[in-house]
Amino acid sequence: MTDEARTTDDGTATDDATIGRPGRMERFGMHLVLIARLYRRLLDQALHGHGLSEARALPLRYLARLGDGTRQGRLAEVMNLEGPTLVRVIDQLVADGHVERVEDSDDRRARLVRLTPTGRELAERLGGDLTTLREGIFRGVADTDLAVTLKVMAQVEANLRDAAPGRMRAP
Template sequence: MTIFDATIDRSTLMYRLGLLTRRWRQILDAQFQSAGLTDATWRPLLHLDFLGDGCRQKDLAAAVGIEGPSLVRLLDTLVAKGFVERSEDAADRRAKLLRLTPEGREVVTRIRATVTTLEDDLLSPFSDDDIARVAEVIGRLESTVGDARRRGKR
């Protein structure tokens, strides 16, 4: 028996959620690769869209889950492709504000359409009640993970 065959319980839940997330990203990466986008390019665009125009680079780095210097390199690529614009924050000249260009918005629209199609397909066997129950558990789990992270930073 492998971990993949095991019943999901407290001893395997977090591992299985991590594995599920990695597999989901692999599916997305395969879809976006055919459109010329990599994980390094589509994820920051999607997160920037969620955060909205005028978000700071440090906030985007936190949302994507990467360090600031790594994000700067990715942003250089996205700026060069014409998807993102950077500007100086008038309140803090050291900070950079980001916004999607019209071309970047078009890419995000295509990304969202692809994600929606894949989600609809993958979630089709589940009822709205199933999804609501899982979403509630995930929300509570996100909260407890956030609490644990804050306790670890003290």
């Protein structure tokens, strides 16, 4: 078998039996980067239709998922953002009338952020559009394959979170 028979146009091997684990890991990384770019492009187009950027849409979706009244620190943690970065985005969402800050009845020093009725409506419309987008993206992917992929992605994410420069451990 020639090299050309075992590679794609970009040089990626197509025969898993010949590339081994290192090759599969490299392919995974290459696919991950490409998929992230393509997904972001589609996501940006969908969000643009609602007059939103990704930075402004994600807090809306997280707040809709987390329920009514979430501390900003908790929202930043869940979104894996620095607090000051999230504060600026929340300020914009407040100015747009999508989010409001309210006093936490359990701790008067703390502030909660929650969706306004307008923000909740926008988050729901956005959620429907994103569901439609994802249904198209995952067309032809069996639920069992998606479940395995999610398990793998969760482990890779955990490994990345554990990895600090110079601390990456070999298996």
